Ligand code: HEC
């Protein structure tokens with residue numbers, strides 16, 4: 101994902117819109133982490149990628165992580181990385197350099213040779229390295245992303261399980277300690293005699309985003325169409341694996357209901373696998389929601405929540421169908437997407453449902469604001485209202501489904517926990533509506549069950565927990 105950061109058409113459109121709305125005063129803020137090399141070489145925020153240096157288009161390239169042993173966490177990536185023209189940098193990594201003073205004699209720890217000066221640092225295996233960029237604070241202190249902070253205050257930090265353990269092992273989202281990683285050559289032993297097999301990490305950094313460009317990386321990797329397609333499928337599999345490793349879901353409902361009664365469905369979602377909130381990071385755009393559908397024997401829907409509108413948006417306040425009144429608001433919607441709130445003149449908080457409007461609003465980012473707050477009606481003091489589930493915690497949703505008097509059983513209940521990296525309406529607001537068909541939904545957990553409809557002797561409410569159905573994978 102890191103090589104894609106500065107190429108993502110979604111990032112570029114977002115940056116452009118935010119710059120436009122802030123009258124340009126936001127400067128290089130947005131490109132800082134997406135191309136640290138570009139910024140360190142003095143490139144500005146507005147130049148198009150065609151005009152950027154080749155090194156800048158590495159996005160988060162090797163030197164972004166391997167050129168320092170000095171922690172910079174929470175600097176929102178304000179630090180210099182070596183750029184072409186700088187003195188030859190020292191490359192830091194988990195291994196000791198061949199000529200490193202005081203290096204242990206153990207060949208599994210010390211490199212035979214390297215084309216650059218290599219030095220060992222523990223910092224490369226620490227979460228603080230990732231915290232450089234995975235806590236995003238705007239110039240006025242607005243905390244936009246907090247993956248690192250959430251991790252640091254959570255159970256995984258206490259257990260010594262860092263970002264690298266879950267994000268650089270063979271299975272995305274499953275913790276691996278460094279000595280559990282497969283051993284392989286870094287360099288070809290035919291070219292470098294005496295090369296040693298070492299623990300190898302994955303640098304894919306599988307995440308919710310994926311390339312929406314047709315052939316990103318194809319030429320660089322020298323792949324033909326067939327292998328490029330296969331790589332795309334492997335990456336998508338790994339993405340699905342990451343999400344399936346993130347959460348478990350438990351569904352409770354009665355085995356049978358009487359017509360005319362109300363059937364309670366209780367769904368609990370546990371963040372069983374993520375080292376930070378679910379979702380984290382870009383949480384104001386990430387959608388993690390429950391889809392609950394109850395149909396009768398003829399297939400007719402009796403109830404639904406978490407289903408999509410005609411533009412494939414959730415039926416929340418951002419849905420055009422809901423705004424036009426052609427679809428009802430999904431009042432029961434369980435969605436862990438964060439929202440932006442802004443402090444009102446009287447010191448109260450108002451929720452701004454459309455994260456986009458809020459984000460595009462210059463106020464949270466700009467000093468000084470290009471328009472006085474009195475005129476825009478958006479006073480400063482915005483913050484993010486997170487709904488994500490902290491590590492190992494559980495959130496529960498309850499649905500009360502009215503069973504019609506003439507319902508024909510058995511009823512079919514399906515529940516899905518779903519993930520989507522971005523909502524379609526955001527792409528429309530960023531002027532890249534044509535990319536909407538590229539949005540993919542991953543089903544993190546699924547559950548299906550039949551419910552009998554009986555008359556008289558059946559009760560509607562579950563009497564004990566043995567009526568519970570569990571959908572844990
Ligand atoms: C986002 C940060 C990041 C970027 C970008 C990055 N690395 Fe790494 N790299 C790491 C971390 C962290 C480790 C140590 C992993 C461990 O041992 O747990 C590592 C380890 C390595 C190792 C040691 C062997 C191994 O497989 O772990 C090599 C070699 C390496 N990186 C090369 C590169 C090269 C070449 C690039 C650019 C193409 C690159 N890295 C880009 C973070 C990064």
Ligand code: HEC
Nearest residue numbers: 101104105108133134164230233263267305306307308309
């Ligand atoms: C120089 C800044 C920088 C550093 C350091 C960095 N990252 Fe990232 N990372 C980014 C950016 C920017 C993206 C967004 C790429 C995109 O989605 O287009 C990203 C994306 C990711 C993703 C994928 C998220 C997605 O949206 O798909 C994961 C996972 C990730 N990083 C983990 C790590 C870990 C673990 C480390 C530490 C070893 C690390 N990063 C270090 C900047 C950084």
Ligand code: HEC
Nearest residue numbers: 230234248251262263266273346373374375378379380381
């Ligand atoms: C215990 C394993 C674990 C640890 C530790 C962990 N992660 Fe994750 N991470 C996950 C899983 C599982 C997901 C997918 C679910 C999600 O999006 O929250 C994920 C998702 C992410 C994403 C994409 C989030 C989104 O929804 O946009 C980023 C970025 C990320 N992790 C960065 C980090 C960083 C940085 C650290 C260390 C500070 C870290 N992770 C520590 C397991 C872990």
Ligand code: HEC
Nearest residue numbers: 108110111114115129130133176233234236309380381382
């Ligand atoms: C401190 C580092 C940092 C800064 C500054 C930053 N970002 Fe990011 N950006 C990230 C990281 C890390 C991710 C991946 C987060 C995740 O997946 O949860 C990301 C992901 C994104 C994505 C999703 C990428 C995709 O391919 O869809 C967009 C869009 C984005 N950022 C836009 C922006 C905009 C606009 C700004 C300026 C307001 C900005 N970023 C400033 C680090 C940063």
